[in-house]
Amino acid sequence: MFGVLMITLLLTIALVGSNMDIILKQGIVYQVRAEITENPAIAESFSTVEEFDKFIQDQTDQRIETLGLDEPWYSPQRVGFTMYKILILDFGNATFLTSDSGSSNVGDILLEKIPRTVLLFTTATIIISIIGIFLGALAGSKVGSAIDRITSAFAVISSSFPVWWIGMLMIFLFAFTYHIFPARATPSMLPTEPGYILALLYHMTLPLITIVMIGFGTWAYLVRNFMVGTMQEDFIIAKKSIGIDKKKIIYKHALKNAAPPIITILALSLSGSLGGAIITEAVFDWPGMGRLYFEAISVMDLPIIIGATYVLTVLFLISIFVADLLYGYFDPRVKTE
Amino acid sequence: MSSVSPTEIKREFMKSKTGLIGVLILLSLVILSVVAITTIPIDTFKQWNNPGNWISYPKTAAPAWINYFVMEKIPEHLILDNPTVVTKDDVISLTSHQFDVQYHYDDFPSDFIYEINVEYSGSQLLQISLIRPNNSQILLVSKSLPQSDSKITHHERIFSTDSNIKKNIQIHFSEMGFYNQNTTSENMIFANNYGDVLKGNYLFLVNIYGVNENVNVIDSKLILGGKAYGMMGTDELRRDLAVGLLWGTPLALFIGIAVAVGSVTVGLIYGVYAGFKGKKTDEAMMRFNDVIYALPALPFLIILAVTISNSIFLLVGFLMIFSWVGIAKVSRSMALQIKTRQYVEASQMMGQKNSKIVFKHIIPQLLPYAFASIAISVPAAITTEAGLSFLGLGDPTFPTWGQILHDANIYGAAARGIWWWIVPPGMMIAITGLAFVFIGNALDAIVNPKLKK
Numbered sequence: 012m013f014g015v016l017m018i019t020l021l022l023t024i025a026l027v028g029s030n031m032d033i034i035l036k037q038g039i040v041y042q043v044r045a046e047i048t049e050n051p052a053i054a055e056s057f058s059t060v061e062e063f064d065k066f067i068q069d070q071t072d073q074r075i076e077t078l079g080l081d082e083p084w085y086s087p088q089r090v091g092f093t094m095y096k097i098l099i100l101d102f103g104n105a106t107f108l109t110s111d112s113g114s115s116n117v118g119d120i121l122l123e124k125i126p127r128t129v130l131l132f133t134t135a136t137i138i139i140s141i142i143g144i145f146l147g148a149l150a151g152s153k154v155g156s157a158i159d160r161i162t163s164a165f166a167v168i169s170s171s172f173p174v175w176w177i178g179m180l181m182i183f184l185f186a187f188t189y190h191i192f193p194a195r196a197t198p199s200m201l202p203t204e205p206g207y208i209l210a211l212l213y214h215m216t217l218p219l220i221t222i223v224m225i226g227f228g229t230w231a232y233l234v235r236n237f238m239v240g241t242m243q244e245d246f247i248i249a250k251k252s253i254g255i256d257k258k259k260i261i262y263k264h265a266l267k268n269a270a271p272p273i274i275t276i277l278a279l280s281l282s283g284s285l286g287g288a289i290i291t292e293a294v295f296d297w298p299g300m301g302r303l304y305f306e307a308i309s310v311m312d313l314p315i316i317i318g319a320t321y322v323l324t325v326l327f328l329i330s331i332f333v334a335d336l337l338y339g340y341f342d343p344r345v346k347t348e
Numbered sequence: 349m350s351s352v353s354p355t356e357i358k359r360e361f362m363k364s365k366t367g368l369i370g371v372l373i374l375l376s377l378v379i380l381s382v383v384a385i386t387t388i389p390i391d392t393f394k395q396w397n398n399p400g401n402w403i404s405y406p407k408t409a410a411p412a413w414i415n416y417f418v419m420e421k422i423p424e425h426l427i428l429d430n431p432t433v434v435t436k437d438d439v440i441s442l443t444s445h446q447f448d449v450q451y452h453y454d455d456f457p458s459d460f461i462y463e464i465n466v467e468y469s470g471s472q473l474l475q476i477s478l479i480r481p482n483n484s485q486i487l488l489v490s491k492s493l494p495q496s497d498s499k500i501t502h503h504e505r506i507f508s509t510d511s512n513i514k515k516n517i518q519i520h521f522s523e524m525g526f527y528n529q530n531t532t533s534e535n536m537i538f539a540n541n542y543g544d545v546l547k548g549n550y551l552f553l554v555n556i557y558g559v560n561e562n563v564n565v566i567d568s569k570l571i572l573g574g575k576a577y578g579m580m581g582t583d584e585l586r587r588d589l590a591v592g593l594l595w596g597t598p599l600a601l602f603i604g605i606a607v608a609v610g611s612v613t614v615g616l617i618y619g620v621y622a623g624f625k626g627k628k629t630d631e632a633m634m635r636f637n638d639v640i641y642a643l644p645a646l647p648f649l650i651i652l653a654v655t656i657s658n659s660i661f662l663l664v665g666f667l668m669i670f671s672w673v674g675i676a677k678v679s680r681s682m683a684l685q686i687k688t689r690q691y692v693e694a695s696q697m698m699g700q701k702n703s704k705i706v707f708k709h710i711i712p713q714l715l716p717y718a719f720a721s722i723a724i725s726v727p728a729a730i731t732t733e734a735g736l737s738f739l740g741l742g743d744p745t746f747p748t749w750g751q752i753l754h755d756a757n758i759y760g761a762a763a764r765g766i767w768w769w770i771v772p773p774g775m776m777i778a779i780t781g782l783a784f785v786f787i788g789n790a791l792d793a794i795v796n797p798k799l800k801k
Contacts, residue, residue: 018639023651167366167789171781173731175738176753176774183762183770194763289646290735294757305739308650316651323644331642 017094019324023317024090036075043070093317103314108306117318120303125285125322128292128299131215132222132284139226140277144266146227147234152261154239166232174225178294181221192217195296218295222288233276237269244268271342275334282330285323357716360794367790370723373783381598393595396747402586404569406458409577411768415453423453425574425582429567431554443563447552447570451481454545456535458573462506462554465567471495473557476506478537481548486520486537488513493556501566508534508573534573581768584759589752593772596749600730600780603660603748607667607729608722614668615675616718620710622676623683624702630680637676645670649732653741660743663736667729675721679714686710716795723788727781734777749773 047053047067057063096103103117110120150159186194193214241247242265250260285300292301300319307315361367395401406425415421431445462476476489489512493502506513513533521527526541540546552570556563580589622633652666686692692709736742737750738757752773756762761769 019643022643022648167785168782171727171731171785172778173734173774175735176770176777179753179757179762179770180774183765183767187763187765289650290738293739304647305650308647308654311654316647320644320647323647324642327642327644 020094020317020321021090023320024093024313039074040071043067043074105307105312105315107310107312108303108315117314120315121300121318121322124298124300124303127297128285128301130211131218131297131299132288133281135219135222135226136280136284138219138223139230140280142223142227143230144234144273146231148238148261148266150231151235151238152242152257152265154242159235162228162231162235166228169225169228172225173290174222174288175290175294177225178218178221178291181217182294185217197296197298215297218291218297221295222291230276234269234273237272238265241265241268267341271338274337274341278330278334278337279327282326285326357791357794361790364790364793366786370783370786370788370790373779374787377597377601377780377783380594381601384594384597388591388594393591393747394745396587396592397744399585402582402588404461404463404571405582405586405588406573406575406577407582407586408584408764408766408769409575409582411581412576412578414576420454421452422576423451423455423457423572423574425577426572427569428572429569431568431570433565439559441558441563443556443558443565445554445565445568447554449550449552449572450548451538451545451550452547453574455575456538456545458534458575459532460508460534460573461571462552463504463567463569463571464506464554464565465501465503466493466556467499467501467564467566468493468556468558469496469499469562470558472563474504475553475555475557477553477555479551479553480537481546481550482540484520484524487516488537489516499562508532580772583752583755583766583769584761585755589768589772592747592752593749593776596747596752596773596776597780599660599746599748600733600777603664603667603733604726604730604780604784605722606664607671608726610664610668611672611725612675612718612722615672615721616679616711616714617706618672619676619679620683620706620714623680624687624706624710626684626687634677634680637673640670641673643670646732646735649736650739650741653736658741658743660746660748663733663743667732671725671729675718675725678721679717682714682717683710686713716791720788720791720795723784723791726784726788730777730780749777 044067053066057066101118105115105117105120108120109115110123112119112123114120146158146162150156150162153159182194185191195214197214238261247260247265250264251257289301289305291297292299293305296302300323303315304319306312307319392401404427409425410422412424415424426449428447428449431447434442434444434446436442436444464474466472472493474489474491474493475487477485477487479485489506489510491512493504494500509532517533517536518527521536528536528543531539531543538545538550554568554570556565578588578590580593582588618633618637622630622637625633649666649670653663656662687710692705695705695709733742733748734750734753737748738754740754742748742751742754744751750773753770756766756769756773759766759769761767
């Protein structure tokens with residue numbers, strides 16, 4: 012698992028490293044030039060153009076060396092150093108982006124964005140899974156009924172719609188045609204004002220509805236398929252023939268038996284939700300992890316890209332691990348293997 | 349896993365309603381693609397992002413069919429390039445181009461532009477006049493084309509905002525006694541005495557007078573600016589959305605099918621080989637599989653598109669990298685089962701080559717499953733590509749539906765109520781996805797009979 016994490020990081024560094032170096036070096040050249048234009052005395056102290064050029068070159072080289080940029084990004088020292096820093100959770104400072112409070116420490120930025128993503132996407136995932144499990148259980152217990160068909164059809168149809176497009180339509184309908192919800196998902200007031208929480212909840216209604224609407228169908232369909240499998244098992248048929256209440260069978264016995272795969276999916280989608288959907292956040296202008304990631308990539312802010320990838324991958328791996336443990340707990344058969 | 353014969357699959361598939369609907373949608377999409385490729389040359393389509401190509405189109409015009417549903421008819425954008433030509437040869441030669449316009453809309457046109465490309469020598473006089481439904485004739489422009497002794501080609505655009513037109517209109521309507529200083533030329537000439545739209549038959553006369561008949565009109569076009577155009581309307585950059593939507597179809601099908609076929613093939617062979625070999629090879633291959641599985645796909649796709657290239661063909665490759673993993677896992681476990689079957693063991697004992705066993709004995713067993721997976725993984729590929737394009741990372745030489753939506757988002761189409769810029773591209777994405785989901789689910793139900801109950 013640790014190996015997976017390291018490979019992910021290496022790949023990220025490999026992909027953005029060379030571009031990053033070019034950008035940083037250009038930055039240094041600009042910096043040196045700017046200093047000279049600010050202070051004309053430096054330029055005047057040279058008699059020939061060659062000398063002056065040499066001075067600029069020396070200054071640039073010197074700074075590149077102090078930052079360790081004279082070695083290519085793939086040199087073992089630099090990669091090793093970056094990896095070591097990340098392992099001790101020191102992500103360094105962002106090159107361009109800052110947090111809302113103005114800090115450019117990557118740790119601060121991530122800490123600021125993660126709660127917002129949790130607020131929207133994790134809430135949505137929980138709602139989706141609750142609706143999905145109950146609807147799926149209901150549909151799975153009455154195979155072929157109207158509710159089963161509607162659920163299945165809805166799942167199939169909703170899975171082929173891109174969430175962000177539905178988001179655009181929702182904004183078009185409810186923000187601009189009927190003026191019920193605001194179009195931008197970020198409240199315009201400061202977090203310290205008293206009504207902030209209410210305003211935030213009001214602003215997140217539209218994205219929340221959109222995500223839930225598109226998401227729960229697929230969930231219900233999955234749960235339904237697990238339920239269909241369990242409902243055919245002998246012990247359920249035995250319980251039915253004894254005459255146990257059908258509701259009790261569905262929610263107590265069948266659902267419990269279908270639990271292991273459901274929990275695995277739940278764990279994975281919860282950790283997946285932390286990344287926020289990059290595109291959904293872009294549509295609703297939600298200032299979470301997804302948008303941070305996109306902004307960081309578009310300006311090539313290496314520390315943030317690496318930091319965010321690292322955090323997301325760690326969370327993903329942890330959730331795989333937890334899901335495995337839970338699977339063993341709910342379905343002891345896998346443990347004996 | 350039980351093997352299902354092709355004829356059985358076909359028979360079962362014909363019974364599945366959704367599957368047939370899926371095939372029907374797919375067929376119509378394929379027909380649409382063929383229509384797009386044959387009727388709209390790719391060179392036109394490559395001009396999508398070149399504003400110069402779209403200059404004679406209206407800005408954010410609604411689809412023309414909207415007029416069937418509204419009471420107040422929105423003026424349609426008319427591009428008239430097929431005038432009636434009358435020539436007279438006398439001492440003074442006359443070439444006359446007559447544009448007949450049936451104007452029956454409830455609003456004024458937004459402007460009009462006359463565009464001419466003419467070859468002549470000597471001095472020529474260009475005169476544009478208009479006969480209105482009430483039979484009054486207005487002289488709009490009277491100007492001489494640049495004098496030239498040798499033969500030259502002259503290209504000119506005369507806009508309705510031209511000050512000469514305004515002056516001529518002022519003279520005309522002042523005589524009639526109802527000139528309104530504050531309206532534009534087009535509002536004046538398309539209005540009746542009360543300032544409302546005068547409906548009826550308008551005739552634009554473009555006359556070129558010359559002393560010698562050395563006039564050859566290469567191109568003559570009258571554009572009557574409106575707020576409705578074509579099947580699908582136009583966007584903020586005057587682009588005809590019908591062209592973009594039509595060409596998006598073959599592109600989306602190409603991306604979806606290429607990615608799905610590629611990743612399923614790779615995943616199938618990879619998984620089967622790992623499962624068949626077993627032991628350490630299996631272990632190593634599955635660990636590598638885990639690494640790819642744990643990579644956050646979309647962020648990596650974005651990084652790849654930003655740093656390496658956003659070419660559509662490379663993008664297909666990138667999408668494949670992230671989508672073969674699940675199939676490899678499933679086909680490995682299936683291969684593990686098939687491996688233990690006697691005929692596989694027998695051929696192994698006979699000393700058949702590993703590659704032959706994999707390709708001849710195991711993979712054919714998995715083909716039904718593979719086809720279902722191909723159909724199911726097409727929509728994901730299409731929506732992912734659309735998503736990347738939506739973020740502005742698409743290939744600008746091959747605009748896709750996602751890019752149309754990207755532009756719509758940038759120009760605030762939702763806020764301005766330009767629904768024809770948002771709804772159709774998304775609908776196309778959804779419908780294409782739906783077709784494959786239907787087909788895939790129908791196949792899946794046949795291949796995995798457990799789901800049917």
